[in-house]
Amino acid sequence: MRPILPMLIVCGLLHALPAAATSYEFVPAPQTDLNRMYRIDKVTGEVISCQYGLQESGGGIGQTVCFGAGEGAGPQAPSEYGLVASRHGREAGVFRVNYRTGEMSICFVLVKNQQVVCTQQSRPGAEASDNAPIPGTSAGRPGTSVTPSQGGRP
Numbered sequence: 001m002r003p004i005l006p007m008l009i010v011c012g013l014l015h016a017l018p019a020a021a022t023s024y025e026f027v028p029a030p031q032t033d034l035n036r037m038y039r040i041d042k043v044t045g046e047v048i049s050c051q052y053g054l055q056e057s058g059g060g061i062g063q064t065v066c067f068g069a070g071e072g073a074g075p076q077a078p079s080e081y082g083l084v085a086s087r088h089g090r091e092a093g094v095f096r097v098n099y100r101t102g103e104m105s106i107c108f109v110l111v112k113n114q115q116v117v118c119t120q121q122s123r124p125g126a127e128a129s130d131n132a133p134i135p136g137t138s139a140g141r142p143g144t145s146v147t148p149s150q151g152g153r154p
Contacts, residue, residue: 029049030094034051036092038094043078048067048069051065073116076121092108106119
């Protein structure tokens with residue numbers, strides 16, 4: 001009697017490995033007049049972004065413009081990451097969340113540098129360096145947005 005069943009199980013597992021090896025999540029930027037999509041590697045937390053761009057010559061249909069991972073947006077410690085868009089209609093960035101640790105960071109595109117950058121991961125109760133208020137804020141009142149201008153928008 002040949003061991004066909006174990007061989008079929010091994011073949012099935014080998015076939016499923018590439019799909020399990022990399023998985024991504026895609027989230028649009030919440031800014032309502034921006035056609036930008038963010039992608040995260042759910043295991044490494046690496047974030048990139050792509051958007052539609054007009055083609056300046058040739059009168060074509062346009063092009064996909066992608067921004068690679070810059071400072072803080074590259075691979076993190078292996079975990080379970082995701083992206084969450086706020087409901088703020090003028091926000092161009094998204095939150096990178098670590099579902100295992102509860103840490104979050106904000107990721108956005110620096111158009112001038114043509115890259116996605118993310119703030120340092122943090123969570124409530126994390127130790128602040130000197131308990132100083134966040135620049136641009138005062139007690140009980142939010143300050144101006146620290147998100148950089150996106151492509152010349154005020």
